Amino acid sequence: MHFSLHEVRVLLAQWRTDDALVESEADLANLSRIRWFAPIGAFFGLLTALVFGVSIVVNMASDTAAWRWGWGSVLMQSAMGLALLGAAWLAKQQPRTGRTKTMRYLPIGLACFCMADAIVFVYLEQWGSDSVTPYIYVCLLLAVSLLLKPSTVVWIYCTGFVVFNWVLGQSPSSPHQILTNRLDALTACAMGMGVSIYLWRRYVAFYVQQEALQQANAELQDKQRELQRLTRTDGLTNLFNRKTFVELTQQELQRAQRQNSSTAILVMDLDYFKKVNDTWGHPAGDAVLKHAATLASSAVRSTDLVARLGGEEFIVLLPSTSIDAARRLAEKIRAKIEAHPAQWSGQRIPVTVSIGSAGCTAAEKLDFDALYYNADKALYLAKQRGRNRVI
Structure with a gap:
């Protein structure tokens, strides 16, 4: 299908207009999601940190590279769990209607923190297993958990990927492993952005359709009331017939x-x-x-x-x-x-x-x-x- 530059501009302008219509509703939806999934994520994050911490104490000798890497991972997991608990608490304090600054920026702040935590976690992982799994998980989980505007999504994911690449370059992994991890991370970043933007567009389309349906229903009810009035009143004097x-x-x-x-x-x-x-x-x-x-x-x-x-x-x-x-x-x-x-x-x-x-x-x-x-x-x-x- 061929699109001219003008048509693309018109489409983007329409998307921006639609995005502005649903921002408040998206904020409320994000708060509801954070109230539910943040405590669950915090529980598993803190539980994992506890189990991993006990394992370090029992199985690792102190003051070794593996020991320091292990406690760093525990710290990152604990920070993630506490951040999720804090986000859940803040979400519960917000009103169920209206829009506040906290309501607007909490999902963005949580997404940025999770991305940063995953990047640090991956850096620590390079000292032990060369894994980038935490970053991949965060890219995908953020995409399906939060409703963020495409411009915000692109900014968070692209900034996160740039920082991730720089941090990965400071790790002790081999150049070949770093390249492999970067390609995996790029794939996860692209998939996360794509899924997030797709879900946002679906949400916007559904909201706009619902608004149009409600407006059509309201107009239909007005017409029905007017028809009922016309059948009960005299058209000239507006008295009852x-x-x-x-x-x-x-x-x-x-x-x-x-x-x-x-x-x-x-x-x-x-x-x-x-x-x-x-x-x-x-x-x-x-x-x-x-x-x-x-x-x-x-x-x-x-x-x-x-x-x-x-x-x-x-x-x-x-x-x-x-x-x-x-x-x-x-x-x-x-x-x-x-x-x-x-x-x-x-x-x-x-x-x-x-x-x-x-x-x-x-x-x-x-x-x-x-x-x-x-x-x-x-x-x-x-x-x-x-x-x-x-x-």
Whole structure:
């Protein structure tokens, strides 16, 4: 597959952007890993140091090169174990959320210390066995244990390899053995960097995909809520529609029967609304409907419910309200609408409303249809008697 230089730059820029997104999450993941694996590594490191130390005391003569090499190895193993214990303790002190400097630099510091400890350990090994196994182990274990940014990984591994090469050159091993060890170390260093970068990219890709999935789910939920709202409300006035109003009224009537309270409804019809459409046009009519809906909603209590039945007809549910109180509130709504003409294109459009009221007690056990029928009859009487009134 052929990539141009521009495409490579774009890809690297995208990687840097993605890396910045996951840094905090990666820090938290590293803390969790350190809390778990550091105590285990410390246990085995200190146990190995103890066993090796006992072996030196029992089997080696003191003040010999092998004896000094042995105690140096014990010291390095002990230092590794204590460092892991310290890292585990620091990790446990960090908050589970947010980001601190310790949280950010602890994994890097631990990786640098482990690399340095392994290099010194390998140098000591050259006086006894010519082995570079500790360095190889550390290169691979760091790669799979910690989530580090590729730039940090390259810096740690390359710096470590340069120091390792210099230290190895100071050892008493033969040139051939030094070359062999350097090649082994180079292989381990390259593999460690490759594995670490690969795991980081996988982690970043997974995180970005999860974020995209969560965002898509959130958008879907928003759309579902909006769809639900649209199915329950009137698109013009944002009031509840007839279907929703009927459902809520039935629930309120059932509650009223259980609590032995009264319920009332108001049916409102804007007077001569057809004349508004014919004179000023349908956009003006829509403005009048929204204006009336706003005034009615502002006149009722927070426990009341205003809905649009259709056309120029509105309905109001009044829980725990007697018929007399309902008529007083209806008169308040009527007067407010009459006193506040609608505004359209710099013109004032006078608006009045006829209101029919009906109510029932818990003992009457009326359903919505019966209550609405009574209120609609009252509305018809209000229109018959000249409109702009409450019956």
